[in-house]
Amino acid sequence: MSETFSNLALGTIIICTTVLIHILGLMSITSLAGGLNARFKLHGRPHRVAVMMAIVLGLFAVVSVEIWLWAICYVLLGVAPEFGAALYLSTITYSTVGYGDVVPAWEWRQFAALEGITGFLMIGWSTAYLVTAGVKFGPFRSGEHF
Numbered sequence: 001m002s003e004t005f006s007n008l009a010l011g012t013i014i015i016c017t018t019v020l021i022h023i024l025g026l027m028s029i030t031s032l033a034g035g036l037n038a039r040f041k042l043h044g045r046p047h048r049v050a051v052m053m054a055i056v057l058g059l060f061a062v063v064s065v066e067i068w069l070w071a072i073c074y075v076l077l078g079v080a081p082e083f084g085a086a087l088y089l090s091t092i093t094y095s096t097v098g099y100g101d102v103v104p105a106w107e108w109r110q111f112a113a114l115e116g117i118t119g120f121l122m123i124g125w126s127t128a129y130l131v132t133a134g135v136k137f138g139p140f141r142s143g144e145h146f
Helices: 002-040 045-077 083-094 106-136
Strands: none
Touching (some): 045 083, 045 106, 083 106
């Protein structure tokens, strides 16, 4: 029973850290995209496509940092034997792919499940951000591609 509460407590701390990384990352991406638009006065579609590319790469960077955070936790907790396996486990868990070829020990499954839920939410949030950014900074107009 206390093992479950330990998993939930530690998971809550890592979830809060993940959300903080996501917030700061999205704020940075927004600032960068706004700066690119202002600096280059990007009004044509080809230039706006370049801004969208920067936004997508920024989102990949943010999500990668979050995945690495969970992977580092897996290594520190002894859930995975080495960082490569921990990074793979974290990536398939965060993305909710869950191949099942690498699974945590029974006592850490609740912790890993929390990463899956967190990843699902962060990917959804990133998708919503990307749609909004496509209209605000990118080559799309509201209602044009929906």
